[in-house]
Amino acid sequence: MLPSTRRALPILLAHVFAAAAPIHLAGQFSDARLPKQGKLWLTITPTLLNWNEQFALDSSAGIADGEREPLAAHFDGPLARRMFPPPFALIQELNDDAEALGFEPVTEDDFSFGGLDFSAMRAQIRRLGLGVELGVLDWVSVGARAPFTLTDMTVGFAFDSTATVTGDGAAFASGAPFLRGARSALDDLGSLIDGGSLTGTALEEAIALRSATQDFVNTLGQRAAAGALIPTASSVAGTQMAQRFSDFAAAFDALGLTLPELSLPEFATEEDYDTLFLSQGFADRLPRDSRNELDLGEVEVFLRVNLIDGITRRTPIPGPAAAATGSDPGAGSERGIRLRTSVGGLLRLPMRNRNLTIFGDPSNSADIPIGDGQTDIELALYQDIAFGSLFMVRASARYGIQQPDEAVIRFTPPDRPYGQEDLVALMRRDLGDYLAVLVRPSLRFNAALSVGLEYDYFRLPAPTYQFVGPIEGLDPNTVAEEGAQTRHRLGVGLLIDISEAGGVEELIQGAKPVRGAYQFGISLRRAISGSGGRTPASFRYAAELRFPISIF
Numbered sequence: 001m002l003p004s005t006r007r008a009l010p011i012l013l014a015h016v017f018a019a020a021a022p023i024h025l026a027g028q029f030s031d032a033r034l035p036k037q038g039k040l041w042l043t044i045t046p047t048l049l050n051w052n053e054q055f056a057l058d059s060s061a062g063i064a065d066g067e068r069e070p071l072a073a074h075f076d077g078p079l080a081r082r083m084f085p086p087p088f089a090l091i092q093e094l095n096d097d098a099e100a101l102g103f104e105p106v107t108e109d110d111f112s113f114g115g116l117d118f119s120a121m122r123a124q125i126r127r128l129g130l131g132v133e134l135g136v137l138d139w140v141s142v143g144a145r146a147p148f149t150l151t152d153m154t155v156g157f158a159f160d161s162t163a164t165v166t167g168d169g170a171a172f173a174s175g176a177p178f179l180r181g182a183r184s185a186l187d188d189l190g191s192l193i194d195g196g197s198l199t200g201t202a203l204e205e206a207i208a209l210r211s212a213t214q215d216f217v218n219t220l221g222q223r224a225a226a227g228a229l230i231p232t233a234s235s236v237a238g239t240q241m242a243q244r245f246s247d248f249a250a251a252f253d254a255l256g257l258t259l260p261e262l263s264l265p266e267f268a269t270e271e272d273y274d275t276l277f278l279s280q281g282f283a284d285r286l287p288r289d290s291r292n293e294l295d296l297g298e299v300e301v302f303l304r305v306n307l308i309d310g311i312t313r314r315t316p317i318p319g320p321a322a323a324a325t326g327s328d329p330g331a332g333s334e335r336g337i338r339l340r341t342s343v344g345g346l347l348r349l350p351m352r353n354r355n356l357t358i359f360g361d362p363s364n365s366a367d368i369p370i371g372d373g374q375t376d377i378e379l380a381l382y383q384d385i386a387f388g389s390l391f392m393v394r395a396s397a398r399y400g401i402q403q404p405d406e407a408v409i410r411f412t413p414p415d416r417p418y419g420q421e422d423l424v425a426l427m428r429r430d431l432g433d434y435l436a437v438l439v440r441p442s443l444r445f446n447a448a449l450s451v452g453l454e455y456d457y458f459r460l461p462a463p464t465y466q467f468v469g470p471i472e473g474l475d476p477n478t479v480a481e482e483g484a485q486t487r488h489r490l491g492v493g494l495l496i497d498i499s500e501a502g503g504v505e506e507l508i509q510g511a512k513p514v515r516g517a518y519q520f521g522i523s524l525r526r527a528i529s530g531s532g533g534r535t536p537a538s539f540r541y542a543a544e545l546r547f548p549i550s551i552f
Helices: 071-075 088-095 177-194 200-226 236-254 270-278 320-324 476-480 498-502
Strands: 039-051 053-058 063-070 115-137 140-160 290-296 300-309 337-348 376-387 391-402 405-411 423-430 434-444 449-460 464-467 485-497 519-531 534-536 539-550
Touching: 053 071, 053 519, 063 071, 071 115, 177 200, 200 236, 300 376, 434 485, 449 519, 464 476, 485 534, 519 534
Parallel strands: none
Antiparallel strands: 039 115, 039 539, 053 063, 053 534, 063 519, 115 140, 140 290, 140 300, 300 337, 337 376, 376 391, 391 434, 405 423, 423 464, 434 449, 449 485, 485 519, 519 539
16 A cells, blocks of 8 residues: 655645636627617527637746647646655655665655656537527617537546656566575575585675575565555666666675576556556546536626617619619618727626536536636627728627626645645635627628628736635635736638618618528637637637517
8 A cells, every 4th residue: 555645735726727718609790780670680609619729828837928838738747746745655665665675765856656647638618609689779779698508628648657666566576486586596595604615704795695685585575565666677766776686696696696687667557557546536636528518608688779870771782683774772872981880788697507506617627617607797899891882891899897706716736736635715706807809801792791801809817816714824816827818819701691681671662671681600710829828729610690580
């Protein structure tokens, strides 16, 4: 059995994904246009985000702010060193036999279980948004959106067998060839000593040789039988052991006797992983594959007001005959620069899961919550600019005020985030106000079809934390480390907007409104730069289907 380790000092560490940027429904394809009075817009918005990299910041490792790194790199280095405090008890237990085995006492820097490292991590968020927006007046609308969200994280491990210690002592267990051969050679040396052929200094040296060799062999056999750690051949201690036994073998050879070859294990094994981690209960602390099944997230209710509308067409698109004769009564209204401006306000409700807890598993640092569990107030500006009939820019800017609240936060030592001990405390948190900007310049092939570029910007300052109760010796804002985020994404989009082309109110004589009016858009964006420390370098794939229904 392995000796127990001493308890970790409770130093704060932020949850790996606690500061993940809010992923909201607002600002997907929304433009400055509002449904007319009595019209109800139904909206379906599927969105997929995935990433396996982040824009990192680690001055100690020479990583500049904003440099890309794999998610797994946030946990790089031998995981064993961060599983629990420095294994002083294990080191001391190994060093108790240092003299008998012939190596200098091992220090913490020379002690390694091997590398159980993260080989890959991939995060994914899938969200289906359902929304309604009702035109109360021609220039005022109200609505609500409900997100159904699924999140998952895939975590892969790679076991690096390079280690300075191993629990694989099968080669030295009772009955193994090495132990049988060594004890046979010791018996032969004992017979030589008892036979009287050695005298004086030679006899004294032979007796000392037998004692030292016997201590070495017996100690090694006892450690193997107990499943205790043994230095590997490549370690400093293992090299010294091999040299010590080689000196014994040379002395035996000078007496006409032969010791078996000492072959220390070269590497650690999967069994070492089982012994050191699984049997000690540490496996439950490892970040692991996690999945939050599809569930209702944080519902949004909103109001929008149209201030300027010089873009919405008031007459239908003419048929081919009318277009050929130049009799389109609305053609003149599509010349020059025209504006459409709306503003809005939104309330995002702090939905919680069935167990009335914030989404996500605080015991699993790789879990991605499907909500942050607090209230948001958002103010938005929507601006459309049309340049003639061929070019349009749709833009939006959203400023979100995340309301402070209280939550139970989990802490572990910053250099060992998977320790045996947990420290949790009730804290007052302020996740910070965010700014999101979306700009979509597009080329209009006709009144219904446009294709263009998309750029979005997101900024979130570092959050702040305060202890609700008295806790001494801890800095609450350590939780906010690397919590600030800045991200830029660039992509392409396609928009088919039959509702814009045919949603008219003033019809010329004999004209009919377009039937089956709808809006359908596809958006693909990739994060091109960012900063902050743990900002996801995400790919975003989204679509939106919006169609109107007449209510009154």
